[in-house]
Structures are given as structure tokens and as C-alpha cells.
Amino acid sequence: MGQTDTVTRILDTAEVLFAERGFAETSLRHITSKAKVNLAAVNYHFGSKKSLIQAVFARYLDPFTERFHAALDELEARYAGGVIPLEELLETMARTVLEVPAERNSLKVFMRLLGLAYSQAQGHLRRYIQGQYGGVFSRFTELVRRATPDLPDAERFWRLHFMLGTVIFTLSGLEALRDIAEKDYGEQVSVRDLVRRLRPVVVAAMSAPLPDATFPAAEAS
Amino acid sequence: MGQTDTVTRILDTAEVLFAERGFAETSLRHITSKAKVNLAAVNYHFGSKKSLIQAVFARYLDPFTERFHAALDELEARYAGGVIPLEELLETMARTVLEVPAERNSLKVFMRLLGLAYSQAQGHLRRYIQGQYGGVFSRFTELVRRATPDLPDAERFWRLHFMLGTVIFTLSGLEALRDIAEKDYGEQVSVRDLVRRLRPVVVAAMSAPLPDATFPAAEAS
DNA sequence: CCTGATGGTAAACAGCTGTTTTAAATTTAC
DNA sequence: GTAAATTTAAAACAGCTGTTTACCATCAGG
Numbered sequence: 225m226g227q228t229d230t231v232t233r234i235l236d237t238a239e240v241l242f243a244e245r246g247f248a249e250t251s252l253r254h255i256t257s258k259a260k261v262n263l264a265a266v267n268y269h270f271g272s273k274k275s276l277i278q279a280v281f282a283r284y285l286d287p288f289t290e291r292f293h294a295a296l297d298e299l300e301a302r303y304a305g306g307v308i309p310l311e312e313l314l315e316t317m318a319r320t321v322l323e324v325p326a327e328r329n330s331l332k333v334f335m336r337l338l339g340l341a342y343s344q345a346q347g348h349l350r351r352y353i354q355g356q357y358g359g360v361f362s363r364f365t366e367l368v369r370r371a372t373p374d375l376p377d378a379e380r381f382w383r384l385h386f387m388l389g390t391v392i393f394t395l396s397g398l399e400a401l402r403d404i405a406e407k408d409y410g411e412q413v414s415v416r417d418l419v420r421r422l423r424p425v426v427v428a429a430m431s432a433p434l435p436d437a438t439f440p441a442a443e444a445s
Numbered sequence: 446m447g448q449t450d451t452v453t454r455i456l457d458t459a460e461v462l463f464a465e466r467g468f469a470e471t472s473l474r475h476i477t478s479k480a481k482v483n484l485a486a487v488n489y490h491f492g493s494k495k496s497l498i499q500a501v502f503a504r505y506l507d508p509f510t511e512r513f514h515a516a517l518d519e520l521e522a523r524y525a526g527g528v529i530p531l532e533e534l535l536e537t538m539a540r541t542v543l544e545v546p547a548e549r550n551s552l553k554v555f556m557r558l559l560g561l562a563y564s565q566a567q568g569h570l571r572r573y574i575q576g577q578y579g580g581v582f583s584r585f586t587e588l589v590r591r592a593t594p595d596l597p598d599a600e601r602f603w604r605l606h607f608m609l610g611t612v613i614f615t616l617s618g619l620e621a622l623r624d625i626a627e628k629d630y631g632e633q634v635s636v637r638d639l640v641r642r643l644r645p646v647v648v649a650a651m652s653a654p655l656p657d658a659t660f661p662a663a664e665a666s
Numbered sequence: 667c668c669t670g671a672t673g674g675t676a677a678a679c680a681g682c683t684g685t686t687t688t689a690a691a692t693t694t695a696c
Numbered sequence: 697g698t699a700a701a702t703t704t705a706a707a708a709c710a711g712c713t714g715t716t717t718a719c720c721a722t723c724a725g726g
Contacts, residue, residue, distance in 0.1 A: 261674090264674080264676085265673085265674070265675090268673075269673090
């Protein structure tokens with residue numbers, strides 16, 4: 225192997241470029257030239273560009289799911305079959321999300337990738353992620369369900385996705401927002417600071433009053 | 446002119462394809478063939494693909510800004526220099542956002558485009574939108590500032606973006622989420638329904654308690 | 667020393683991209 | 697009716713895309 229493994233050099237370069245420019249806008253030639261690797265190496269090691277994209281995600285999501293499962297195990301044990309409070313669940317998820325990329329100083333990249341996974345059409349990616357990592361998410365939502373028994377199922381579903389949107393949108397567009405914030409308020413914004421600000425907002429959103437019932441005979445839409 | 450203007454036929458087709466697949470993934474040939482228009486017509490009428498993308502946005506954002514300015518005028522007149530309540534401001538914004546594409550039944554497209562404008566790197570687009578339509582947004586945030594005098598400026602800034610994330614993320618990924626929701630809860634979800642669910646969440650989030658102050662000597666990050 | 671992998675390289679492939687060019691058709695103005 | 701200006705049409709352009717091919721290096725086991 226070279227000074228660093230060719231495979232990891234490709235992954236390291238690819239994830240940064242993907243995060244910066246998106247998948248379609250990042251060519252294999254751009255990746256390989258920046259990684260100082262031969263063009264064919266990508267297809268040799270990964271088979272295709274699609275698989276490379278999935279590999280980039282797997283390198284984050286595999287450790288994430290493992291740690292998250294472990295953290296939930298620990299939590300369930302601590303509460304011994306009782307109900308785990310919502311704050312505790314959210315806190316645990318946030319901590320795990322931050323832990324994984326922290327080791328490589330790449331939270332920004334990780335979040336941006338998550339955002340792309342949602343926004344870019346890339347059907348194969350959503351299917352891959354859903355199939356590979358849908359399990360942890362189900363486990364988490366089930367625990368959230370027990371923590372918020374008053375919330376109708378549909379309402380909880382939507383609110384969870386609202387908050388997912390908040391977090392991914394904010395942290396993935398962080399670069400741009402940070403620039404504006406600093407210009408307007410001269411304030412240095414760290415991720416840690418943002419998470420601190422996010423917490424009360426997410427909690428308040430999840431415990432907001434239920435919406436007024438719609439009149440059953442409202443016009444169709 | 447043909448049965449319908451060539452220019453509008455291009456725009457109609459382009460916005461749908463852009464919304465479905467993103468900008469880079471949508472070729473001019475795809476657009477023109479589906480619009481039954483000659484390939485060169487795009488470059489003839491719009492000059493370039495970039496300009497076509499901007500034109501697609503302008504067709505939504507121009508009427509939006511006009512109406513939104515008018516609605517804010519009306520609101521300021523009604524409250525005669527006094528403070529406009531936050532709920533009123535949010536309500537007005539929501540109403541205007543829904544009004545514009547309602548005439549063409551293309552809210553889904555509009556939201557998806559907004560999401561793309563944020564998530565796709567496309568530097569020129571963000572610059573164009575910021576330069577062309579930054580004004581209304583500034584006016585709106587200033588009114589929000591007066592409506593929430595207790596909120597520190599930075600906190601308000603971030604919360605507004607949190608909520609922007611929630612709305613854009615949800616409504617732009619609506620297709621996918623709708624599929625999941627229907628499968629899981631057998632529920633038909635209309636945009637109107639979603640907006641109804643969003644309202645209490647957004648209000649609660651904006652009025653959430655302030656986060657605990659960080660200890661000044663916390664470790665850097 | 668030969669054999670057979672394994673990892674890496676350069677070149678070529680077919681296909682699609684946005685854009686331009688050239689020519690024909692159509693509309694408008696006088 | 698003729699001339700000028702728009703608009704459409706088809707073809708060609710250069711450039712980039714992901715992928716494949718054929719070839720070379722390195723090195724282990726026999």
C-alpha cells in the first residue's frame with residue numbers, strides 16, 4: 225500500500241468534494257486527480273460511482289448505527305423497562321451524531337452529506353440508506369413514541385421530520401449561515417453553540433399544542 | 446407564436462424537471478424534447494442554462510415579493526406603526542407563499558425549487574436570489590425583530606433559520622415523506638394539512654425558552 | 667525461475683453535455 | 697410585394713462523463 229491506502233485516499237477526497245458540490249457535479253476525474261490516484265482506481269476498488277457514493281455514506285453510518293444502538297441499549301438498561309424521557313432520547317441522538325465525525329473533524333461534511341441524501345433525487349441512495357439503516361431509526365422512533373404517549377402517531381411522525389429538517393438544514397448549510405451570522409452579529413458560531421441553541425427549540429416544538437382540528441368538510445386539496 | 450408561447454412552454458417543462466431531478470441532472474435536450482421545442486430555442490431565448498434556471502425562479506419569486514411587500518404594507522397600515530404580532534407575521538408569510546404557486550397548482554414544484562436553491566451548491570443561484578430578493582427578507586426579519594423584543598438578535602436569527610429549514614425541508618421532500626406517511630398511517634396528507642400542523646410547531650419553537658448560558662471558560666470547538 | 671495474483675497505470679470507448687453555426691421558415695414593416 | 701427582422705430547424709462542435717480495456721509492476725508461494 226502507498227503512504228496512505230488508496231481506498232481511504234479516494235474516500236477522504238470524495239466525501240469533501242461531494243459535500244461541497246453534490247454528487248452529479250463531482251466527476252471521478254476531479255476526485256482522482258485531487259486524491260493523486262489513477263482514474264481507474266475508483267472503478268477497480270468500488271465498481272462504480274454509485275457504489276463509491278454508498279461507501280462514503282457507509283463510513284459514517286456504520287459506526288453511527290453501532291454506537292447509537294449501544295447508547296440506546298445503555299439507556300434502556302438504565303431505565304429498566306420504564307419510559308425514557310424525551311429529552312434524554314434527543315440528547316443521546318445528538319451526542320452520537322456529534323461523536324462519530326468528531327474523530328475526523330468532519331461534522332460539516334457529515335451533515336452536508338445527510339442533507340444531500342435527502343434533497344438530491346438520487347433514488348438509489350435513499351433506497352440504500354433506508355434499507356441499510358432504517359432499523360435504528362425505527363427503534364428510535366418507537367422509543368420516542370413511548371416517551372410521548374399523548375401525541376397522535378401521525379403528529380409525532382411529522383414533528384420528528386420537522387425537527388430532522390431543522391437540524392439537517394441548519395448544520396448542512398452551516399457554512400453559508402455562519403458567514404451571514406458573523407457579518408451581522410460579529411459572533412463566532414461553533415457547532416457546540418448551535419446545538420445548545422437547538423435544544424430548547426426542538427423540545428418546545430415536540431411539545432407544542434396540537435393543531436386545531438380541520439373542519440371535516442373543508443374543500444379538497 | 447405557437448399554441449402556447451415557446452418561452453412559457455420551456456419554463457413550464459423546465460421547472461418540473463428541475464424540481465424532480467435537480468439542475469445538473471436535467472439536460473437541455475430533455476427539457477426541449479419534452480416541451481416539443483427545438484434545442485437551440487433555450488439558448489436563443491434565455492442565453493444559457495444558468496439564465497434559464499434563474500428565469501424559472503424569477504417567475505415564482507417576482508410575484509411573490511410583490512405580493513409579500515403589498516401584504517406587509519397592508520399589515521403595517523392596519524397596525525398603524527404599532528407592533529405586528531408574530532403570529533400575524535408568520536401567517537402572512539405562509540399565506541403569500543401558498544398563494545403564488547396555487548394559481549398554477551405547483552406548490553410542490555415551488556418548494557422543491559427553494560430546497561434545491563439552498564442545498565445544491567450552484568453558487569450563482571444563491572447569489573442571484575440573495576441579490577434579487579434579499580430585500581423582502583430583510584424587511585420581514587426587521588418586523589419579526591420588533592415582534593419579539595425579548596429575543597436576543599442572534600437567537601432570533603438562528604431560530605428563523607431553524608424554522609426556514611423545517612418548512613423548506615418538509616415541503617420540498619414532501620413527495621418522499623408523503624409516501625412513508627401514507628404507508629405507515631394510511632393517511633392522505635395535503636399541503637394544507639401540513640401547514641396546519643406546522644403552525645403550532647413554528648410558534649412554539651420561536652417562543653421557546655432561551656438556552657442555558659454556556660460557561661464562558663468552556664473548551665474551544 | 668516460473669506462476670499467478672493483486673494493485674496500479676495509461677489509453678481508448680461510447681455517450682451525453684451545453685453551445686454555436688448554418689440554413690430554412692415565418693412573421694412583421696413598409 | 698418586397699425586404700428586413702424574428703423565430704425555428706437540424707447539424708456540427710468541442711469538451712467532459714463513467715466505464716472498460718489492455719498492459720505493466722510488484723511480490724508471494726511453488
